[in-house]
Amino acid sequence: MKVVGVSACPAGLAHTPMAAKALEKAGKKIGFDVKMEQQGSMGQVNKITNEEAQAADFVLIASDQHIEGMDRFKGKPVIRVNITTCIKAPEAVLKKCAKAVEAKK
Amino acid sequence: MKKFFSEAKGHLMTGIGYMLPLIIGASLVVAIPLIIALCTGVSSLDPYAKSTGFYHVLYQIQQVGWTGIGLVNTVLAGFIAYSIAEKPAIGAGLIGGAIASNYQEGFLGAVIAGFLAGYTVRWCKKHFNLPDSFKSMMPLVILPFFATIVIALVMGVILNTPLSMLNTALISWIRTMSKSGTNQLVLAIVLGAMIASDMGGPINKAAWMAGNVLLTEKIYQPNVYINCAICIPPLAYAISTVIRSARYSESFKDAGKGNWVMGFVGITEGAIPFTLVKASRLVPVNMIGGALGAAVTCLLGAKASIPPVGGIYGFITIGNGWAYLVGMLVGALFIALVAPMVADFSVDPEAEDETMTEDDIDISFE
DSSP states (O other), rough: OOOEEEEEOOSSSSHHHHHHHHHHHHHHTTEEEEEEEEEEEEEEEEEEOOOHHOSSSSSEOSSSSSSGOOOOOOOOEEEEEHHHHHOOOHHHHHHHHHHHHHHHH | OOHHHHHHHHHHHHHHHHHHHHHHHHHHHHHHHHHHHHHOOOOOGGSSSOOOSSSHHHHHHHHHHHHHTTHHHHEEEEHHHHHOOOOHHHHHHHHHHHHHHHTTOOOHHHHHHHHHHHHHHHHHHHOOOHHHHHHHHIIIIIIHHHHHHHHIIIIIIIIIHHHHHHHHHHHHHHHHHTTTHHHHHHHHHHHHHHHHSTSHHHHHHHHHHHHHHHTTTTHHHHHHHHHHHHHHHHHHHHHHHTGGGGOOHHHHHHHHHHHHHHHHOOOOOGGGGHHGGHHHHHHHHHHHHHHHHHHHHHHHTBBBOOOOOOOOOGGGSSBHHHHHHHHHHHHHHHHHHHHHSOOSSSOOSSSSTTTEEEEEEEOOOO
């Protein structure tokens, strides 16, 4: 399963990198290829390219905020999950999203 | 409806996210010339408005900062609108925010204006079906026009009087509250607890915003309590990792070092990794610590006659600055001692919350 995503929070100091790291780590553990872009106080970090976006099975937005560059993900299933949930239970989030995407196909 | 509100909260937080750097930059540019003046024995720069020389230069710099603070409502409304409906909505949002400032409709007015501009554009996008030859005019002419005319009608005409009355009443209520002793203590406790509750989340930002709004009304006192409470959680965990080091794992001790800096400059978010270990117990502890610190600061009589600067070093902008420091220390020590008793920091933070299963997670497709 290839996953790309974006994390963002209002101040962009703590939650943003924490969620991104938690998801990437959980992805490694369960064999998902996860790349998270951070849209925090430093602007876009670990940016996802158009090619990467189009190669992904789904897009995970760990935020309830406005995300820059959503047009990259056109045509892909985009799922929004609360950012604190992603920090607390990243593995379960990834699994649940993957199942939901499979079910939609 | 629930979805609408959670979405609306997201837009509000986006607006605040864009406004943060503006207000931080501007308030520092207001504060630094004042600090320089205070250090040389001048307590206000206003008398130098029309003179020349060094203090006049400081005055000029400070005025630029005030201009920035004056833009707060404008930027907030503009970027709430942007968050909802992107580029075509920004203009109307900015206008609505500026109107809110000019007509004394305040922060509340700015939020309403932002949502109004954004949702107007979104509604028009959905319901206007123009022939193809006119389609290209939509984002550039039609959408901005409709959004702006709606702002003009609602913010400029219909809500103008009620909102400005409401806002003026609110401001004068808080002004009296921050003057009387008992009420002020209540204010300190409430603000302190709010700031330390969700560290950087909506409740924290609501209290912080209230302080900033009051700043633009030249009411400085609540900001003393807010700034004090902001430093408390990160400082508390920094202290705790030192005085109770046996209770902390290596990675927490590392995080504790970072928290000295976070506490020094005033970034509550530093305490998040600690709090997440056992949020159900640590959030109340943090809130009590924040409230306690703000209350002590209040009781010892810290007084702000100029806009207070955040962070530990902010004490030099506050009359009876020692009260600010003592309050902060009391609040931080409370958390530093109680937190290791109610939570176990000896395991790594990476450990996941096993109690949260897939069924508990809400996901939504766009």
